Amino acid sequence: MKLKAKTMDMDAPDMMVVLTKADSATLGVKENDRVRLTRGIDSAIAVVMISDACIGEGEVFVIDELMDKLRLSDGDEIDVKYSVSPDSVRSIRRKMDHEKLSPEEIRSIVQDITDSKLSRIEISAWLTSLYINGMDIDEIAAFTQAMVDTGDRIHFDRTSVFDFHSMGGIPGNKITPIVVAIVAAAGMMIPKTSSRAISSACGTSDFVETFCNVELSASELKEISENVGGVLAWGGSQNIAPVDDIVIKVEHPLGINPRAQMLASILSKKVAIGATHLVIDVPTGRGTKVPTIEAARAYARDFMDLGEALGMQVECAITYGDQPVGSAVGPILEARECIRVLEGFKHPSSVIEKACDIAGMILEMGGYMNGAARAREILKSGDAHKKFMEIVVAQGGDPELKAEDLVPGEHVFDVVAPSSGYVHNINNKDVVSIAKAAGAPADKGAGLLLYKKKGQRIEVGDLLFQIYADNPAKLNRAKDMAYKYMPYEIEGMLIKRIAPTRMR
């Protein structure tokens, strides 16, 4: 039927139109059905909402994006027709029924999510089905390839392109600039993209952007990598595996990250960037995404099988994740600690060790012997710092950048030990919650500085950690949270295994 288009002036979550009750009855469509909108040679599909709130019979509300796509102005007449659901909905139902999907079915689901042809209801059903029924390695390989193919790819004129990825879930994991600098200083190509925080207090891009620009286009990323050997880009600035951004918004409120989705998401970005050799860091321990060594081994097996299916050489590092890496959590605090290590500071050793171990594995994939030792030499010699500064300058940073120039939030609160004993545990999730309450990652100066780590002896009144904030209200909020969820567990040498979390 012919209806008059009215602009709906907002970013809707779905590609939607609003019809009156009467018109939807005449068209025979229900809420969440689809209609095809046609005007002249332009045509698009939209999901139907029904409301008599602000439109009258004969009118249809059309979101901005669709108005533009159909080149419509307010009041233009368009043809609205019932349209069946995309075939991909049937494939989602097949996954609900625990069937194996063909590469074509998987591709059409990924394409339809990318093109906003599936609504949030359907994407949620897809992710829930993936969570419950899973995918085998063939399906995940097809899923990965579909995620690559629905976005842009970068091609390097090299036989070997190196990359690494940390599964995350561990606060203070600021090793990326150190690893990239070491590997690039060894003459190997490492075009590293990173993410911003999703649920954490600080992603790699959140702290790198405190000292240089991370929002690089695909061509800038390529050019810098080719000139300097390495890059520290935010992965959201290129159109790489764009489906991920849509999926994350639906995963987030459900609090799930289905294994197949996680594996395909990680590997697709590496395939798209042209990586041929990949090290995956799997932080393992209490409060990370991977609580046990057995679970870490299963992930490692998945990554390697998937790498094989995709023609990529993959090695995995199962790393210690029981407590934060280093001392700093939060954008400026992490940036400062990271750059200090590059400048030659010998502390914190957990950062230096982890960065050199991971860099060492990459160096060995590139043909070096005794990779970790070689990595330490490159760091110690100052070559890594020199390479790091080349990358910073290429990304628009200050050629005179010093760690000491980075100043955290001016509002500081000291948290002291409520009792004497040994630090039995530092709870990652509580550390993250407090840093977020202080304003991280949006407030660049916000975060935590840890003065004690696991196994250290402390006396009552000793400084355990400092909270930094850019804003006094947030400092207070973080302070309250620190007393509510004390992240340190302090016990005598005799640990009461029956109630290890009694202090919380």
Add this chain to the structure above:
Amino acid sequence: MKLKAKTMDMDAPDMMVVLTKADSATLGVKENDRVRLTRGIDSAIAVVMISDACIGEGEVFVIDELMDKLRLSDGDEIDVKYSVSPDSVRSIRRKMDHEKLSPEEIRSIVQDITDSKLSRIEISAWLTSLYINGMDIDEIAAFTQAMVDTGDRIHFDRTSVFDFHSMGGIPGNKITPIVVAIVAAAGMMIPKTSSRAISSACGTSDFVETFCNVELSASELKEISENVGGVLAWGGSQNIAPVDDIVIKVEHPLGINPRAQMLASILSKKVAIGATHLVIDVPTGRGTKVPTIEAARAYARDFMDLGEALGMQVECAITYGDQPVGSAVGPILEARECIRVLEGFKHPSSVIEKACDIAGMILEMGGYMNGAARAREILKSGDAHKKFMEIVVAQGGDPELKAEDLVPGEHVFDVVAPSSGYVHNINNKDVVSIAKAAGAPADKGAGLLLYKKKGQRIEVGDLLFQIYADNPAKLNRAKDMAYKYMPYEIEGMLIKRIAPTRMR
């Protein structure tokens, strides 16, 4: 943080607000997270969308419904804070993990859906989990009870209240007014509520409303039932199991109806209306919801177990569902056929037989012997018609109502047999699609009249069925569909079992 409220002038699918990118970053909320809105003593939870489209920093778009709830005017300042997800999201995740939910968990999910505290993403994940992982009878009983408790209930001052329900999926199933009239004429109380079409061409309420008002409030329903003994109400006019309306909107685009949801949905309405004795009609056969006798037996077992758990006497009738019931499909056509039977016509026999068999089962539950024979007597004697007219008049219908006064659509097309042979099959789904293309159920005069049924011998050129429409464009659309999806399969006596659907 304090933000200025701006009215968002539409019915949104979720209880939502729109924040700017900057403000959501400051609050630390992502899309689909929740915030608590507070103004004075009023407070509410909303789901977050993020957009810079029509609001500036410091402003928040709030949908009408929430503006009213918080007694806000445009420009009022409100406090917006991050809020955790409701606990019911955790219970949904437990169902994803195939855990058994407690009655309290199930109640909180149902309550939160009813109160719009769960978004469509979460409801979709819930239904997908129910579809895949299911519920046992204890859980379904708790689910049913929660659906009852979150809506209104009707209490009759009787020890026995009778009811029946047809699982549907079979076109032309117009027996309800006949069953209700027979049972009420026998002096038994049967306060029957029915639905409108969801995906079918005509629900019971769609055709009953062509001759009387079906939109009865709970008190009208009660009063008419008490005065006349029976009623033919639309179930959507009372606030009975209101969660169902929300759930259906999410089930519909996914094309699923999880067993637990279906059972709880049906039984909750019967519990809420005070039914003590219930007959369930399970139409079984090709193209219905229940394709095989085995599946029908499983449903019957479920209904009876669930009835026991809820303290209700339940009996099931597995009925023939391979082809439409009677000849008419579509509101006025079905109303006419139904009233003709009540007026004493001997045709179509499938309608009379089914109505009397179901009514007979109910009569036997009420203590009558030989229920089906008794039902036929009540129908034949004219007592059923007299009772039917009492109900029609009580519901505001014409006291002089005659079947012949009901006139179907003026635009008619005859579909004739393309070949000679026996009617081997009439495809229910195609019948429904054609009737819907002709305009049913919104166009009251639209539908199909079938002249031949299964097993009949036909010659090429014989009239198979007529399409009726209120509007010539829809008649054409239905005609095209009739040639594309010919619902009749005509074969010789020797049926080629290898390709029974080759004609389509």
